[in-house]
Amino acid sequence: MTPLPVTLRLVAVTNSAEQTRALARALAPLCASGDVLLLAGDLGAGKTTFAQGFGAGLGITEPMTSPTFTLVRQYPVGPRSTGPPQGGVRTLLHADVYRLGTLQEIADLGLGEQVEDEGVALVEWGDVAEPVLGRGSLSVRLAVADDDDRRVITFTSPEGSWSERWPALRAALGQWLVDG
Numbered sequence: 103m104t105p106l107p108v109t110l111r112l113v114a115v116t117n118s119a120e121q122t123r124a125l126a127r128a129l130a131p132l133c134a135s136g137d138v139l140l141l142a143g144d145l146g147a148g149k150t151t152f153a154q155g156f157g158a159g160l161g162i163t164e165p166m167t168s169p170t171f172t173l174v175r176q177y178p179v180g181p182r183s184t185g186p187p188q189g190g191v192r193t194l195l196h197a198d199v200y201r202l203g204t205l206q207e208i209a210d211l212g213l214g215e216q217v218e219d220e221g222v223a224l225v226e227w228g229d230v231a232e233p234v235l236g237r238g239s240l241s242v243r244l245a246v247a248d249d250d251d252r253r254v255i256t257f258t259s260p261e262g263s264w265s266e267r268w269p270a271l272r273a274a275l276g277q278w279l280v281d282g
């Protein structure tokens with residue numbers, strides 16, 4: 103008998119920045135306080151674009167720009183027409199660790215602790231930070247496909263911590279999913 107794969111994996115394809123924002127917007131309501139999403143992908147792959155859609159899904163209306171130079175930007179999660187924040191999320195932290203040289207510098211940002219009570223963190227170039235932020239995280243890797251505007255977006259839950267939410271994630275991403 104083949105053992106079940108430990109790593110959960112979903113693969114989606116978007117054909118425009120707007121679709122990537124819509125996909126991230128659909129994912130956002132599934133997140134709960136304490137979640138850290140690691141965004142991976144080359145320069146210009148769409149990590150910030152994804153973060154913008156995710157923020158919109160949390161009801162954030164202020165413009166979200168790249169935190170490349172500020173390292174971490176913090177956005178209060180506004181009241182939403184659908185009711186109180188789901189999962190107790192009151193703050194979105196948007197980080198970019200591209201400029202940090204060591205894992206210790208990333209650990210020193212304290213993102214895991216900051217989101218513990220009522221926040222969610224999105225970390226651009228977060229794949230390098232997996233050793234310090236990986237526990238309980240969802241990884242999102244964006245890759246530029248053959249076509250300029252097409253992105254292949256792969257979701258994995260390295261430690262299976264998203265296993266309970268996996269069916270809901272699959273449903274939320276349904277229209278963009280392809281066979282992985």
Ligand SMILES: Nc1ncnc2c1ncn2[C@@H]1O[C@H](COP(=O)(O)OP(=O)(O)OP(=O)(O)O)[C@@H](O)[C@H]1O
Pocket residue numbers: 116117118119120121122143144145146147148149150151152168170226250251252253
């Ligand atoms: N399907 C798509 N998904 C996301 N972005 C797309 C897509 N198609 C085209 N784009 C364009 O690609 C660019 C992505 O830029 P973005 O700043 O989001 O990338 P990034 O991964 O955050 O880059 P950096 O590594 O510099 O932080 C934007 O100009 C966006 O309009």
Ligand SMILES: [Mg+2]
Pocket residue numbers: 149150151168169198226
């Ligand atoms: Mg960016």
